[in-house]
Amino acid sequence: xxxxxxxxxxxxxxxxxxxxxxxxxxxxxxxxxxxxxxxxxxxxxxxxxxxxxxxxxxxxxxxxxxxxxxxxxxxxxxxxxxxxxxxxxxxxxxxxxxxxxxxxxxxxxxxxxxxxxxxxxxxxxxxxxxxxxxxxxxxxxxxxxxxxxxxxxxxxxxxxxxxxxxxxxxxxxxxxxxxxxxxxxxxxxxxxxxxxxxxxxxxxxxxxxxxxxxxxxxxxxxxxxxxxxxxxxxxxxxxxxxxxxxxxxxxxxxxxxxxxxxxxxxxxxxxxxxxxxxxxxxxxxxxxxxxxxxxxxxxxxxxxxxxxxxxxxxxxxxxxxxxxxxxxxxxxxxxxxxxxxxxxxxxxxxxxxxxxxxxxxxxxxxxxxxxxxxxxxxxxxxxxxxxxxxxxxxxxxxxxxxxxxxxxxxxxxxxxxxxxxxxxxxxxxxxxxxxxxxxxxxxxxxxxxxxxxxxx
Amino acid sequence: xxxxxxxxxxxxxxxxxxxxxxxxxxxxxxxxxxxxxxxxxxxxxxxxxxxxxxxxxxxxxxxxxxxxxxxxxxxxxxxxxxxxxxxxxxxxxxxxxxxxxxxxxxxxxxxxxxxxxxxxxxxxxxxxxxxxxxxxxxxxxxxxxxxxxxxxxxxxxxxxxxxxxxxxxxxxxxxxxxxxxxxxxxxxxxxxxxxxxxxxxxxxxxxxxxxxxxxxxxxxxxxxxxxxxxxxxxxxxxxxxxxxxxxxxxxxxxxxxxxxxxxxxxxxxxxxxxxxxxxxxxxxxxxxxxxxxxxxxxxxxxxxxxxxxxxxxxxxxxxxxxxxxxxxxxxxxxxxxxxxxxxxxxxxxxxxxxxxxxxxxxxxxxxxxxxxxxxxxxxxxxxxxxxxxxxxxxxxxxxxxxxxxxxxxxxxxxxxxxxxxxxxxxxxxxxxxxxxxxxxxxxxxxxxxxxxxxxx
Numbered sequence: 001x002x003x004x005x006x007x008x009x010x011x012x013x014x015x016x017x018x019x020x021x022x023x024x025x026x027x028x029x030x031x032x033x034x035x036x037x038x039x040x041x042x043x044x045x046x047x048x049x050x051x052x053x054x055x056x057x058x059x060x061x062x063x064x065x066x067x068x069x070x071x072x073x074x075x076x077x078x079x080x081x082x083x084x085x086x087x088x089x090x091x092x093x094x095x096x097x098x099x100x101x102x103x104x105x106x107x108x109x110x111x112x113x114x115x116x117x118x119x120x121x122x123x124x125x126x127x128x129x130x131x132x133x134x135x136x137x138x139x140x141x142x143x144x145x146x147x148x149x150x151x152x153x154x155x156x157x158x159x160x161x162x163x164x165x166x167x168x169x170x171x172x173x174x175x176x177x178x179x180x181x182x183x184x185x186x187x188x189x190x191x192x193x194x195x196x197x198x199x200x201x202x203x204x205x206x207x208x209x210x211x212x213x214x215x216x217x218x219x220x221x222x223x224x225x226x227x228x229x230x231x232x233x234x235x236x237x238x239x240x241x242x243x244x245x246x247x248x249x250x251x252x253x254x255x256x257x258x259x260x261x262x263x264x265x266x267x268x269x270x271x272x273x274x275x276x277x278x279x280x281x282x283x284x285x286x287x288x289x290x291x292x293x294x295x296x297x298x299x300x301x302x303x304x305x306x307x308x309x310x311x312x313x314x315x316x317x318x319x320x321x322x323x324x325x326x327x328x329x330x331x332x333x334x335x336x337x338x339x340x341x342x343x344x345x346x347x348x349x350x351x352x353x354x355x356x357x358x359x360x361x362x363x364x365x366x367x368x369x370x371x372x373x374x375x376x377x378x379x380x381x382x383x384x385x386x387x388x389x390x391x392x393x394x395x396x397x398x399x400x401x402x403x404x405x406x407x408x409x410x411x412x413x414x415x416x417x418x419x420x421x422x423x424x425x426x427x428x429x430x431x432x433x434x435x436x437x438x439x440x441x442x443x444x445x446x447x448x449x450x451x452x453x454x455x456x
Numbered sequence: 457x458x459x460x461x462x463x464x465x466x467x468x469x470x471x472x473x474x475x476x477x478x479x480x481x482x483x484x485x486x487x488x489x490x491x492x493x494x495x496x497x498x499x500x501x502x503x504x505x506x507x508x509x510x511x512x513x514x515x516x517x518x519x520x521x522x523x524x525x526x527x528x529x530x531x532x533x534x535x536x537x538x539x540x541x542x543x544x545x546x547x548x549x550x551x552x553x554x555x556x557x558x559x560x561x562x563x564x565x566x567x568x569x570x571x572x573x574x575x576x577x578x579x580x581x582x583x584x585x586x587x588x589x590x591x592x593x594x595x596x597x598x599x600x601x602x603x604x605x606x607x608x609x610x611x612x613x614x615x616x617x618x619x620x621x622x623x624x625x626x627x628x629x630x631x632x633x634x635x636x637x638x639x640x641x642x643x644x645x646x647x648x649x650x651x652x653x654x655x656x657x658x659x660x661x662x663x664x665x666x667x668x669x670x671x672x673x674x675x676x677x678x679x680x681x682x683x684x685x686x687x688x689x690x691x692x693x694x695x696x697x698x699x700x701x702x703x704x705x706x707x708x709x710x711x712x713x714x715x716x717x718x719x720x721x722x723x724x725x726x727x728x729x730x731x732x733x734x735x736x737x738x739x740x741x742x743x744x745x746x747x748x749x750x751x752x753x754x755x756x757x758x759x760x761x762x763x764x765x766x767x768x769x770x771x772x773x774x775x776x777x778x779x780x781x782x783x784x785x786x787x788x789x790x791x792x793x794x795x796x797x798x799x800x801x802x803x804x805x806x807x808x809x810x811x812x813x814x815x816x817x818x819x820x821x822x823x824x825x826x827x828x829x830x831x832x833x834x835x836x837x838x839x840x841x842x843x844x845x846x847x848x849x850x851x852x853x854x855x856x857x858x859x860x861x862x863x864x865x866x867x868x869x870x871x872x873x874x875x876x877x878x879x880x881x882x883x884x885x886x887x888x889x890x891x892x893x894x895x896x897x898x899x900x901x902x903x904x905x906x907x908x909x910x911x912x
Contacts, residue, residue, distance in 0.1 A: 215759060301671045354738070
């Protein structure tokens, strides 16, 4: 079967790329209202492309915002079902004068296709569409059931996605969600992003007297809100750089020795990181490397603080109020709601008597983790390895990708982040491009992945 | 002699008050440039008044700003010399519509004279001028040597006073400096303010990475400037509310049991203070009362803090810089220069490795203390007691009065702060007034004070 798909993909490569160029010519910029009709046009174009690829039940589904293109092929009873997510909207092309060719007139140079949206995310979603076509035309069927949803609002933080997925949860039900919208480790080295951190953000306000007081008349005699806040903030970490909030680590899934080995393999040199950041030393929880601390360990960071008079010169007051903002990055299986409670308890315990502190919950997102030994991950890693002839790196990210949270939370299925972009493909910048070697190997990897899922 | 002075003062009271009204009619507002000529006119008027009182060598001495009026009487060889300081400039009268009578058309109602500058400081300086006249006319001589300097820039923080005193230090040399520009404890209860706190103000900046870093990518892996600053600020105090900067208290003159008794006698009820400030608890160095902590003990207060992003919402960063402003209030014999050094050392020791902290010295002033058992204080207290028939309260202030520092530092003589104002005489506010009972008793007290100094 592999021979059939490879041969089909190779024979139809020229056409596949010509079609990709058509897709890239549509300036589907979701951030600019004057391009709204282009975004709609792009959805139309994609619905035609899905049908042409052999997918069924293709429809342009409305949302409160820009439409989502749906299509499926569900004729493999008893086989797994995967949901492929991609987005067809793009960032604006500015600054235009830094482009070497027109952002919406794709050209191929040195095996790379240049255009706005090339790597983010049009060529990556196109790989999956063409993989479906390849199977359906070359083999006559797919080795599993597949559903596509292609979004038009990713670059404006996907406001309609969660309601859409929630509303259509039954229709979108799948055994795994596959997303190709992240980078490989480097050229020729495939990667699977299997973990992301969640977030829990709070604002803390510390209140002392009714008003700021003159430090000559009251200094030394009354509580100082900044002192109390500084003491509280200092209490959030112990001497080993660990978060000292009771219970904070209770739900943290520990790194296995194998994972640590994997992360070490993909880690940047810490000396280089220090130099880039202008730091003489890195910092954090003892016993973990920089990469582990920033991707697989949770953290509590004060992101901002203010209190008293911070203008020019010194205003001699005892400040009556001070506030701080905190962003915790969470890892599986921590839950923002629980972390909020633990922080609230910590604040209550560490507020000196005579002062009042309040905690406001302002930001939350779940961490993401598809265990590296999950069958769907094992299949994905093996498929990539087969296509690239290189071991697949298993990486974790320190930030959050809200759509991943949406799918995990609402569809309760593992997410596979199988990215085919490269870190230097100028995403969101002039001269965005996509390496066609990854189009070919990616298409091959996706086909192998599907077959492997079939055989599990 | 006392009979003679009392009788003269009483006979000439009407004229003294008419003259005071003339002085109060001059709108010598130093803060408003359009009143510059009124300030000069006031200096002219006062030079005439000093001459008329019998003082000699009267002159209007120029400064870089507004003039200082000088006059002396130095015919008591072997007797002490005192320097009397007062200021003839006043605050603006706004808001005008809240005055019950014209601010610069003095009227006497219920034994009080109403006008801008009545209590601050024209009536108070007038007491000393008329005391000199009383002695010189009724007795023919003064019991000691006296020098007057009357300033026209006190309400604009006396920018020319220090250079003036420094330049004329020999001419102004005295055994004691007497200032009547502070309040009595309350009606009928005389007070001597014998201590004020000095100040040492610094700005601390904490620097981590070259720029703010994304908390998703770097959180948990790099130093956070706000965390480091919070830890540093928290290290400034120990659990007993004492300043934990090594050596901070080394030069602090301890309160005597007698002083503590005096301060207790004049202290406000702490329950009342709490209520006024909206606090459930007061706070500060263990083992001292609120009044002691805010007047006779030094303090270190963070007056302002900023770092990271403090706008609306949470910007998920690891802040690269944070800064705090600190104002220490100092007591005798602490010296700002030494405190700066101690703080700098403390900051160096408490800055975590990997971060850089800097300390900028921005504000300094010496504390003031004339020991309560100093002969000049004993004489002043006895004179007030004699005039008022009430024990003189010995009080300390928690703030700073820069002119006191100037005199102590540059003339190296004890300062006696013998105020005749009342706390509710609307200084700097509409309907400023001065109680004429304190004009009469004040004049008598000053005369007795001079005689007592003579007899020491």
